[in-house]
Amino acid sequence: MSFLEIRDLSTGYGAIPVLQGLSFDVEEGETAVLLGLNGAGKTTTILTIAGLHEAWGGSVTFDGKEITGRDPKRLVAEGIVLIPEGRHVFPQLTIAQNLRLGAWPYRKDRGGNRERIEQAVEYFPRLRERWAQMAGTLSGGEQQMLAIARGLMARPKMLLIDEASLGLSPKLTHTVFDVVRQINLAGTTVLMVEQNAGVLKLADRAFVMEKGTIVYSGAGADMNSADIRQAYMGAPA
Amino acid sequence: MRTGVVVGVIAGIVGLILILGWGDVEGPNGSIVIGLFQGAAYGLLAVGLVLVYKGTRVFNFAAGEFGTLAAFIAFLFIHQWKVVPYGLGILFALIAITLLGLFMERVIVRPLMHAPRVTLLVATIAFGLLLVGVELFAFRPEPKNLHPLIQGIDQATGQPVGPELAGYFVSPQEMVIVGVVLALAASLGWFFSKTDLGLAILATSQDAFATRVVGIGVARTSQLIWGMAAFLGALAGLLYVPAGGALAPGVITTQTLIPAFTAAVIGGMTSLPGAFVGGIVVGLLQQLALWASGHYYLGDQPWQQLIPGSADVAVFAALLVVLLARPQGLLGTEA
């Protein structure tokens, strides 16, 4: 039994199906990456896992428990935490308050949270400099850092990261990926959705999605750029 | 900090007028004192409006009717059936209206949670109008009187109870209002900035999707907001009606809602102390306008008033000026 099992997952918007029978597994402790073009259904997949989008059929099993259709409130408490595309930090709360809300399921545990904050700030020392600043006034990169830090506050067993590199400069993208790597090494399972192929160097496992299904899967290191190109374009290079 | 400056400036101006015109019967002194206390009452209702706006970015036009209905329920228990003492009647009304707020949240707000805010605004209007109809139906349109907790005149001696300010006897009810509105502004301010639940409500209003992401139950915060909104609306009605005019269906909506909204807007719509300060400004403006229109006529006859309904004109002008010139209000920037 894998840590996260997706079986025959199907869903869509209105009458239009997006996923039809999607299946894949993520093992505990690894970093998995979902690659694919715009509209391939990556974000839909990750939202459905996180309970933010309704599944039409199929199942999601996490840590041996069936979690399909569960409320995100409960999923966060179970340890599945999403870092959404577009960051979605709370623009008019300070960084401190944003982090505090990240630890919502553990809001009673003040001591533990302080520790968590220290840890999060260790990953992103830049956040400490702007501690009392409104999140909305941060730069895009800083907001992404804050979003990840906020996700860490919920003590995730599994982190779902949606398009973390979007709109970031290559240098910043590198930093963010680096931190994700560290987080993973510290014991958190990670599932990333990416369009940036640079992510492959930290992926233990990679899936390429097209039109709602997995068209390629394998170890991240095994995938060379030609393979990826093939997956993206649907034709050999 | 800025609150302090604004309050200080207003207090300074008011104090100056009071000192300069002390003892002048024709002057606006009495009007200023009346305006101050009237303004506190507006502030009370405005606090509830600000709460809903902070929490859901909606203007709650049903707030006034929460108050009117609460006053009616209290009237029913205290004066009509005469079954409970005053305090208990108030408590019943508060509970009933809070439940009504939760009902409204479930039936109207939740289905429209992701609709545009203007849709929800129209829905609150419809709900307010529905409550007016229910009040008419259940309590009939004849004006009633909900007595204050403590009468302004001591029944035994015939002497006024409260202190006198510039010829105006401050009634105990008005002092209660000032006390309650200050306590509410302070405690709600603390609630939003210091407690997790308060933060969660603020967060919901800023990015509902993200609150789901971090695992906050959206339904619960929404319930909490509308329950609190109904409670505050009811409290405002229960305190304001005995200190204001007669009790009749729709009375708070037609007489107090716009001044209260103006107070909230002047305060910046998100600032709780701002609501109180805005209330004071609106109350002062209204009474000064009434004073002026009572002293200057278009012709030589008293019925040729400068402007009839000058209090409403003053409120409208204030609203327009604030929205055009300083949309963030006197105190509003942060949530």
Place this chain on the structure above:
Amino acid sequence: MATATEVLRPVTTREDKWRPSTKGWVARRAVLLLILGGIVFLTASVEGFWADRIARAAIFAVIGLSLNMVLGYIGQVSLGHQAFVGIAAFIAAYYATEKAGCEFEGCSMSTFITSTVFAALSGAIAAGVLGLVALRIRGLYLALITLAYGLVSQNSIFEISFLTRGGAGMPAVRPDGWVGDHAFAFLTLIFLAGVIFVDWSMMRSKVGRAILSVKHSEPVAASYGINVTGYKIIAFVLSGLFAGVAGSLLAFRNQNVVANDFSFVETLTWVLMVVVGGLGNRVGVIIGSAFFAMFGFILEPVLHWLGGLWGPLHFLEEAGAQAYVVIIVGAALAIFTIIEYPGGIGQQVSPITRWLGGQRFSMHPDGHGKHQTQASEASKTGVMGRLGLQRSGSTDEVTEASDETAPTSVMERATVMEQATASPPPPPAPAVHPDDEPVAHASGSADDPPGKPDPVPEVGGTDEGPASRKRGFLGKLGLQKNGAAQQEEKTR
């Protein structure tokens, strides 16, 4: 350029070129004539006071169309329409009584026309001023300020004794030859027909399409060279013009104008009747307005019957009970409409109106057969179907499709701007931010002061957010999008 398709869609010609046969046209015309003839016959045959009520219904319909212009077509909330109607009514009465001396000598038709012209102009000016204000203040704050404006006019302007004669009211004598209730009812119906014609011909013109595009998305409209400010003002002015006509008619219909006629509850009822009728839907608005004007009277015998039926219900027979029941039913109806049938009455009758307008009769009142087909094909053909859909590659298609399919209330469409400012669209489309520059967060605009220009709304990416599913029973059946369909209807 996802949003470009959004704006262009109403403007592009319809792909469905189906036209009814000659016989079909004859049938359509016959039914239309039958309806119109029925109204005329009804007006002519009922008793005088019923004719008077029909006149009231017609005037309400004009008011509804006026409000619809602002609320439905450009998506701005006006809660102060009593001000425009009332000012116009008083000006019409003032001219007829004080200037033309109708009070004692009777009124000539030309006086009536002149008063109505003055009334319409005054309404247009008053609304134009509000339009200027609405350029800076919008959304919730505009609702607030219009409400305050209405209250001021009610409590202040209408109480200026020497203009309005205070509580006694300003008399307005009906023009000679139109004094009788039946005659005057026909006069109002003629005016209603005129207003409908102006509304119809304007909305199918370039101006109308421009106004609709402004509603849809101001920045995008602006980017297409549409003079957003100008068209907004035009819509406001036209709305005021209609309101002015309605005010004048109301004055002469009541034969006496008092401030009480333009109360707070009245103006809110007007908003609700437009919502119940269906925002942006002409036929729906007319039916809704007439219904709100009449159903109190229709209710009366029903209440009497109910009251006699059972002892405890006896209070329903009381003369005052009707007034309360009307408010309760009207408000409840509006709430129900907003939550369950955002398309309003207009949506329910759209099969008929569409048929009359020269299209196939279809109970599935959806204008977007195209997307419907695509969707169903897609589901039939599975992966290949989706492939086709997505291969066309452009985000435009996907965006459009998902946008269409996601249940959308008319109200929602009416206020896309609002959505952009007030409620963050669930996950926004990927926007490329210059790295490390401070960026406004998508939802950061939520707290924007009203005067601030709106950011370009990011029309949703592939997901509308799970929430939109919760929009009632019909939404699940995919029936709700015809609110949007109706919008499009307007433009042809």
Place this chain on the structure above:
Amino acid sequence: MDRKRLIGIVVVGCMLLITAACGQKPGVIKEATPAGAAGGLGGGEIPPGAEIDPETGELLDAEGNPVATSTGSGTSTGSGSGTSTGSGTSTGSGTGTSQAAPGEPSGGNSTGVGDDVIKIGIHAPLTGAAPVPSDSVEKGKDLYFRWLQSKGIKINGREVKVVLKNDNYNPSQAVSVCKEMVEKDKVFLLSGAAGTDQIQACARYAASVGVPYVSAGVTERGVTGLPNYFTTSATYADQGPLLADYMASRLGAKGEKNGLVFFDTPNFQDAAAAFKSGLRKQGVKLHYEKYVSKAADDDEAKNVIGELKAKGIKNVYVLTSPFWFIDLNKECTLQSYCPQWVGVGISMTFDSVASASCPGIDGAAFFSPFPAWSESKRYDADFDAAVRRFHPEEGGGDDFMWLSWIGTKVIGEALKYPGRNLTRERFVYFLERKRGLNVGVGPRLSYSPDNHFGARTVYVNDARCRGGKQPADNRWHTLVSPPTADF
């Protein structure tokens, strides 16, 4: 149009032939008028007015006189209605046509009059700014007629049915419901219960369609000279000088500061002018004059009370909506400054106003066309009996039923005069020649063809709140009854 002209001709004809008709008229009336009900219906009965103050009686009389003696036919009528007792039924009594005197209209419009039923219409503000409780009015509207019926008494052999409509305290709607009652319900006459602007609007409409209109006296503006409008109580303008006199003689207003707070409507300007000239005659000064808009709310009430207090005004004549008067009283209680309120009107002296306004209203003295309901038994015992009989659940009724009772009693009496041949024209003709209409309660009435404002007497009611004068029951009590002598 035609009907209007017809009425005009009829009315003018009547006026020309007044003198000629004089001689025969009492006889006709006597023939046509059935026996009244037992008890209160009789003309000559003096209400048990133990509190009648001779001083006040004089004063009211003096003010009333000048107008009453205006017509030439005055002396000849005598006490025509003095038919006090007798058998219950009245069916057969003379049909007017056969005995018609010269000038007396013999036919005309008899809409609303059936073989055994007469329909009349009443409009009242059941909603709006000054609402009266609709259930009470609904019960009171035909209480008197049901009472008559239960006694087997008919009016010209007919029963009276009452239609009640809500005018929403809005003149436009008043006209609309009056129109409905005339066109749909086909009522014989219309009556307004309360509300100046509504009464004025509806009276003018009634005049335009030739329907008789009977109401309490309010303004004289716009209704003076209407051919078929009759008031059953003194108008505000008539009461102005009386009030001035009352203030001077009973309240000691001469040495005190006096004020006036009115709603700003042209319909109250005659009242204000009459009151001010009355004050001048009494040598009393007016120190405060305030006209507030009809849309005033409690902010304005606060402001007015503040000003009254600042200026030390002791006596205030208030003529506003009862709703705003309650606001004033609440504010004056809060601000601990309640002047001596005086005033006139109908709805102001409702008990609901008193109970909602206490304690601020304590001791207020208001002129009213009817005695306080709390003392109804003293004035008309039938009322109490009727309420107990038909509405036992009400426990003695309330003031709205009381008001309706008195109003319909006067209408019922007036309906008798034309006899069996009841038409609108004949109703107007006979009523406007009626001297000394008295149903035992309410003002005594006397009309003439050029004066339809037939009442010159009023009751003075005062409000007694808990803690004040006894009995302290938050209700109105009648302080001064009107003089009973005919004038």
